[in-house]
Amino acid sequence: MKPSRRILRLCLITAAALLLYLPGLGRPALWEPDEGRYAEIAREMYASGDYVTPRDDYVRYFEKPPLMYWAETASIAVFGANEFAVRMPAALCSAGQVTVVAALADVMLGPAGALLAAVALALSPLFFGFARFATLDPGLSFFMVAALAAFYAAAHREDFGSGAGRRWFWVAAAMLAMGTLTKGPVALLLAGAVALAWLISEGRAREALRMPWVSSIALFCAITVPWFVMVAERNPGFLRFFFIHEHVDRYLDSTEHGWGPWFFVPIVLAGTWPWFFFVPLGVREMSRSDERSRSDLRFLLIWFGLIFVFFSIPRSKLGEYILPAIPPLAILAGLGIKTALGFDAARIRRMFGWFAAINLALASGAAAALLVAGHRLGPALVRDGLMIAATVALTVVICLAIAWDRHARTAVLALALGMVVTMGLASRAREDAAALSTYRNLAHQAARHLKPGCVLASYRHFVQSLPFYTHYREALVSFRGELAPFSRSPDATASFIPNDNDLKRRWASGACMVLIANRRDLPYLLRELAPTPTVVGCEGKKFALVNDSASTPDPDCQAHAPGPSSPAR
Secondary structure (H helix, E strand, O other): OOHHHHHHHHHHHHHHHHHHHOOOOOOOOOEOOHHHHHHHHHHHHHHHOOOOOOEEOOEEOOOOOOHHHHHHHHHHHHHOOOHHHHHHHHHHHHHHHHHHHHHHHHHHHOHHHHHHHHHHHHOOHHHHHHHOOOOOHHHHHHHHHHHHHHHHHHHOOOOOOOHHHHHHHHHHHHHHHHHHHHHOOHHHHHHHHHHHHHHHHOOOHHHHHHOOHHHHHHHHHHHHHHHHHHHHHHOOOHHHHHHHHHHHHHHHOOOOOOOOOOOHHHHHHHHHOOHHHHHHHHHHHHHOOOHHHHHHHHHHHHHHHHHHHHHHOOOOOOHHHHHHHHHHHHHHHHHHHHHHOOOOHHHHHHHHHHHHHHHHHHHHHHHHHHHHHHHHOOHHHHHHHHHHHHHHHHHHHHHHHHHHOOOHHHHHHHHHHHHHHHHHHHHHHHHHOHHHHEOHHHHHHHHOOOOOOOEEEEEOOOOOOHHHHHOOOEEEEOOOHHHHHHOOOHHHHHHEEOOHHHHHHHHHOOOOEEEEEEHHHHHHHHHHOOOOOEEEEEEOOEEEEEOOOOOOOOHHHHHHOOOOOOOOO
């Protein structure tokens, strides 16, 4: 096939992915805590012009390197400080990742398999969700996937040291450097482990000696070292905190999140469904094919398995950590679907019959659970969940009917379209879930009472998106949280109110103050603070209070606020 046609196909796949991820990207409020944190770090970078030292709530913040902050800052410069801008880098990285997977699958499976693999990845629920979420993991996943695809290309040239092999190896080194600047050395560690393990499995370990190590290391260092040197010079203690505390200590820590070793099993199954149904068929087809295909299968299984095991070992786990392991499953699913399209009529009917039965059972179970226990979520989310379950059920019934009539390709198309509708409904559900963990409305209510010289404070918690929406520093009362490591710096003192006594003194001083408090703390604050706080806003479990008795209370929030006679704490 002509290279120009292949490039055109990849461009069309990229455009389709962007059409999936960009519409409505800025509608949902920033989700706490991750989206609020990363959005505010980028906003402060843009406002201050300091692109070396990341800051969150004006406190030095070194948990992650700056590449995605830089990308969000560039987006803010173009689109303004809003939700669309800070989510744009994740959407672009996800669309790029779909393209890279399509290119890799094109080599392994051919054009049809590449398209199916791209569809399976782009419409996997976990991947789709984080493509529209302002966090670092889509960027890390993109650079790791691009590095592994480049390594695969280098490994299938005549020699790693040849012209083409060397150039692809340099691309891999550059991608790993970008991944390191996104989330640290985990990119280099995992991608390097996958590459080495695959070479060993192929009996090609000695070829590592012919890789262009000197030039690749020089390229990697040229990209990564300048920022590490500059930030370490400006911030004593950075290197130990970043490399030891943030990577070694956190990996070995048994307290954060506290999930068991099987955490990612349901995440992977649910996050790649319904496409995971076709993965075993893809594995079987590759294992029965020629040696090149079996080698590709080993590459994909090692890729998935090492990342899955690595992130399953520590107790500190989040669902998005597994994103770099999803692409090999998408490629296997693409091959599984391609293989199924060649089945005879009886086998296609049997396969789609099982597919429909499993999905109808899952949809029915989800609907029953929502009807029984959905009161905890609220009517809007129950409605959204029931609509998603109904869409899944309707989609698989339509697919079965079409497949029964011997139109398997049309059935797969119907499945893809059904997943597009399902993902759209899931996006609406995210907006309806705003009350669970977003505070955009509360921030806007508080901002109406902020004027030059006012102090914006939060009582014993940190609303990460509050500084982003108000453009005010958020003083944390009797709380430091994840800002603790560098909270003693002289430039950070204004971000903290050390204790309740200091809060009472400032509240009574007459200087303007807006305080954000949780519902459970409101009775205590209404009783202890003088003048008595006026409730001027609320959202979810939080309330906005002011120390200006002349302010007009919000009647709805006032009605829902517990009184000072309620149990204190």
